Amino acid sequence: MDSGDPKSTQWPTDVxxxxxxxxxxxxxxxxxxxxxxxxxVTAFRFPPILDFPNHYARLWLIAGGIETEPFPxxxxxxxxxxxxxxxxxxxxxxxxxxxxxxxxxxxxxFLAIVLPPLGAIVLHRRLFGGSHVWQIAxxxxxxxxxxxxxxxxxxIGLGLALLFAAADLSLKRHHPAITFVxxxxxxxILTLNHVFSxxxxxxxICALEIPADLRxxxxxxxxxxxxxxxxxxxxxxxxxPLSIFLSTDNLPADYQGRVPTVWTDNLGLLxxxxxxxxxxxLPVVDxxxxxxxxxVLVFALVTGRFRLHGGLCLGACGLVLISIISPTHFMGTGxxxxxxxxxxxxxxxxMICPFPQASRRQLIILVTALCLAVFGxxxxxxxxxxxxxRDVDDxxxxxxxxxxxxxxxxxxxxxxxxxxxxxxxxxxxxxxxIIWHLPxxxxxMAHSFVPTVFAARGKQPLMVLPPWTEIxxxxxxxxxxxxxxxxxxxREAQSFAPYLAHWHERFDYxxxxxxxxxxxxxxxxxxxxxxxxxxxxxxxxxKVDRSVPLDIDTVSSPSCPK
Numbered sequence: 001m002d003s004g005d006p007k008s009t010q011w012p013t014d015v016x017x018x019x020x021x022x023x024x025x026x027x028x029x030x031x032x033x034x035x036x037x038x039x040x041v042t043a044f045r046f047p048p049i050l051d052f053p054n055h056y057a058r059l060w061l062i063a064g065g066i067e068t069e070p071f072p073x074x075x076x077x078x079x080x081x082x083x084x085x086x087x088x089x090x091x092x093x094x095x096x097x098x099x100x101x102x103x104x105x106x107x108x109x110f111l112a113i114v115l116p117p118l119g120a121i122v123l124h125r126r127l128f129g130g131s132h133v134w135q136i137a138x139x140x141x142x143x144x145x146x147x148x149x150x151x152x153x154x155x156i157g158l159g160l161a162l163l164f165a166a167a168d169l170s171l172k173r174h175h176p177a178i179t180f181v182x183x184x185x186x187x188x189i190l191t192l193n194h195v196f197s198x199x200x201x202x203x204x205i206c207a208l209e210i211p212a213d214l215r216x217x218x219x220x221x222x223x224x225x226x227x228x229x230x231x232x233x234x235x236x237x238x239x240x241p242l243s244i245f246l247s248t249d250n251l252p253a254d255y256q257g258r259v260p261t262v263w264t265d266n267l268g269l270l271x272x273x274x275x276x277x278x279x280x281x282l283p284v285v286d287x288x289x290x291x292x293x294x295x296v297l298v299f300a301l302v303t304g305r306f307r308l309h310g311g312l313c314l315g316a317c318g319l320v321l322i323s324i325i326s327p328t329h330f331m332g333t334g335x336x337x338x339x340x341x342x343x344x345x346x347x348x349x350x351m352i353c354p355f356p357q358a359s360r361r362q363l364i365i366l367v368t369a370l371c372l373a374v375f376g377x378x379x380x381x382x383x384x385x386x387x388x389x390r391d392v393d394d395x396x397x398x399x400x401x402x403x404x405x406x407x408x409x410x411x412x413x414x415x416x417x418x419x420x421x422x423x424x425x426x427x428x429x430x431x432x433x434i435i436w437h438l439p440x441x442x443x444x445m446a447h448s449f450v451p452t453v454f455a456a457r458g459k460q461p462l463m464v465l466p467p468w469t470e471i472x473x474x475x476x477x478x479x480x481x482x483x484x485x486x487x488x489x490x491r492e493a494q495s496f497a498p499y500l501a502h503w504h505e506r507f508d509y510x511x512x513x514x515x516x517x518x519x520x521x522x523x524x525x526x527x528x529x530x531x532x533x534x535x536x537x538x539x540x541x542x543k544v545d546r547s548v549p550l551d552i553d554t555v556s557s558p559s560c561p562k
Contacts, residue, residue, distance in 0.1 A: 021360060023131035025367050030121065033139050033374065034114055040382055041110045045102075046441070048281075048388035048425040049109070051150030051454075054437035054475075055088070056105050058454050058462050060444035062089055063096030063104070070405045074449055074468050077461050083248045084241075085459045087153050087193030101444075112152045115159020116342070117141045120350040123166040123204075127212075127309055128353045133363060136370040137293045138349050143286070143381055144342040145276035146335070148428055154339060157190060157197025158346065164190070165204035176232075183236035191241040200343050202237045203315050206230045207347070210311025262329035273323055277341030280377075281384045281424040289377040292369040300354030312351030319344035333459075384425035388434075391426070394538040395438045395513060396445065401534055401541055402509055404447040407471070409499070409507040409544075410439030413519040414480040426514060436478045438539075439511045448509075451499045452476050471499035471506045481512050482519055484527035486560035504529050507544055515540040522559045 046053055066075050077093075079086075088108050096104050120138045125131060147155055164186045172179045183205065190198035209229040210217075217223045272279075278286045300306040323340035330336055355362065402408060412433060420427035428434045442448045455462040456474035464472040479497045483490040490500050499506070510530055516537045518524055526532070530542035 022133050022358070022363055025363065026131040026133050026135050029133075029136045029367065029371060029374075030118075030139065033378070034118075036375070036378060037113050037142070038110060040378070040385065041106050041113070044385045044389060045106075046389075046392045046438070047109075047385040048391075048434045049148060049150040050428050050432075050434045051152070051437060052105075052109065054440045054452070054454050055108075055150065055152055056101065057440040057443040057450070058460065059088065059092045059096065059105055059108075060101045061453075061462060062092045063101040065101075065444055068447055070447070070449070074465060075455070076463050076465055078463055079461045081457050081463060082459055082461055083244045084191050084195040085153050085193075086461060087156060089461055090192070108152050108156070111159070112155035113142050113147060115156055116162065116346055117159075119159040119162025119166070120346045123162050124350045124353070126166045126169050127312075127350070128307060128356070132353060132356070133358075133366045133370065134296075134352075134354055136367065136374060137296070138346075139374045140278075140290070140293060140377065141342065141346050141349065143278075143280050143377060144345070145279045145338050145428070146342055148280050148434070149335065149338075151335075151339075153194040154196055157194035158200060158343065160193065161190060161197045161201040161204060162346065162350070164201055165208065168205050169208060180232070180236045183233060184239050187237040188240035191244060195241060196339055198237060198241050202234050203319060203343070204312075204347070205233045205237060207311040207315030208309075209233055210314060212309040212311060214310035214314075263327050269328070270324065273328070273337045274320075274341055276335075276338035277345040280381060281427070282421070285380055286377065289373050289380070292373040296354055296366060296369060297352070300352075305355050307353040307356050309351045312347055316344045316347040316351060319347060387423070388425040391435060391513070391538045392438065394536045395441060395511075398511060398534050398536055398539040398541040399442045399445045402442055402446040402448050402511075406442075406446065406448040406508040407506060408439060408442045408446075408448050408450050409503050409510045410436075410450060410452060410478045411481045411484070411510060411512045412436070412478050413512065413514040413517050414482070414521065415514065415517045416520050419517060423517075433478075433514060435513045438513055439478070442511065451497075452478060471502055473497065473499065478513075480519060480521065481527065482521040482560070484510075484530075485522050485525060485557045489521070489560065504544060504546065509533075510542040510544065512540040512542070513538060521561065522557060525557055525559060 041047075046056070061071065061075055062077065065071065066077065091108075092101065092104060117138045117140075120141065121135045124135055124138065168179075168183070168186075171182050186201060187198050190201055210226055211222075217226060275283050275286075278290060280286055319340050323337050323344065326337045326340060328335065328337050355366065358366065412435065414433075417427075426433055426435050437452065440450045440453055442450050443453060449468060451472040452475070453462070453464075453472075454460050454475045455464050455472070457463070459475070473496070476496050479493040479500060480489070483493045483497075483500055484503065494500050503510075510527075515535075526542075529545055531545045532540065533543050534541040
């Protein structure tokens with residue numbers, strides 16, 4: 001192991017290391033990758049990204065759509081109802097009316113994909129003195145569960161935290177007061193964007209205050225100085241979020257206390273949490289593409305040909321520990337424990353520099369292996385996006401038949417987890433469908449009300465006005481079509497979808513997605529009180545028929561669970 005001085009190891013005379021050849025290769029591949037992501041985002045209007053359609057609908061409202069009928073009586077904007085998670089909302093309000101939400105939403109999506117790895121690359125270059133082919137491996141972190149989940153503010157925040165941490169390495173050489181103010185300002189900016197991003201920034205700057213060579217901590221008086229600097233750095237960056245959270249009543253919370261705190265309480269969920277740092281549509285495929293990167297790392301570790309920042313290593317280990325002990329759901333926010341493995345992965349890949357010097361032949365092997373991992377997996381992502389466009393087109397065709405001003409109830413056919421192998425682009429995690437939020441596109445496309453548009457106090461400035469609050473949730477999942485057939489299932493689903501109690505009286509249309517797969521409870525059975533308007537395969541559209549009274553609390557099917 002080379003702990004800091006590249007001259008401590010003797011290398012062959014034809015090494016090029018960080019020289020022109022290695023730098024050109026790294027820069028060319030990174031540039032090509034960014035262009036490839038730009039082309040990918042441009043080619044697909046609504047890729048299979050879980051929250052993206054819902055974000056799109058909310059951003060369309062914020063950019064001016066809220067003034068379109070019937071929305072002035074349905075939604076309102078109150079910017080003081082949230083203290084964080086508003087980065088893209090603020091920018092949309094500022095420039096959305098000028099450039100249009102379609103372009104802006106895809107710019108946000110592009111940044112969510114590329115900013116985390118680019119931020120890690122900038123930090124790596126700052127730590128290890130310039131470009132290196134290992135930085136190609138950092139592009140692998142573009143794709144993870146939080147990206148496929150469409151956590152756009154969170155993803156952008158990761159990249160910003162890394163970029164600010166890289167800048168912090170230079171700025172902290174100035175007067176301590178300047179550094180303190182700088183960190184306070186960064187803490188405020190990141191808090192407004194997403195609270196997890198300021199937490200990540202705190203971990204990074206604290207880790208960077210620890211020596212790259214941990215043996216330095218054993219020197220007399222050194223440990224006390226490091227502890228003092230770490231505490232000062234954490235205090236500076238945490239002042240803004242602490243001040244905001246202590247002075248506001250608008251913190252994220254569970255909707256009417258319906259969803260309790262959920263903990264990682266079994267081995268399967270723990271493994272799923274840890275794999276979320278690389279998981280996309282099929283984790284087994286992601287693991288296969290990870291093999292070349294893992295092989296490079298293992299070979300470097302076995303041969304001792306690497307440089308390492310010990311402080312960042314401790315930070316990464318801490319993030320892994322947090323991901324293990326943190327809850328899955330807390331204060332109205334889901335998949336909390338899935339957010340730390342990607343932070344740990346970015347930190348781990350940025351903290352190490354395998355083969356700081358290599359021959360030209362070794363460089364070719366390294367570039368080939370890393371490009372296979374990075375571009376191979378991006379090709380897999382692109383294939384799933386292409387497959388998902390047929391589903392999106394089907395939804396958009398169904399939405400065209402919905403009259404403006406309608407109230408649209410979104411439902412889906414729930415299927416067994418094994419069905420994800422038939423259509424991996426439709427699923428996120430073990431059971432959760434990526435297609436949940438496609439019906440929210442009826443808001444911008446049909447100017448109709450959908451109850452699941454994100455409008456959570458503490459997280460979004462958008463709010464639902466009475467009486468629409470009676471059939472809306474702040475950020476809910478989509479229920480199975482079986483809830484309209486089985487009263488017991490409907491009563492159970494009302495814990496996260498209370499509007500189901502009034503579906504026959506308050507909704508005009510029912511939009512069902514994943515309809516080409518039989519529901520695992522009721523199969524192909526259609527609910528009573530509905531008139532089929534369009535059988536489109538993936539997306540079915542029904543009109544609610546109120547001409548015949550329906551006792552939805554007693555009518556049940558033999559297919560319903562006993």
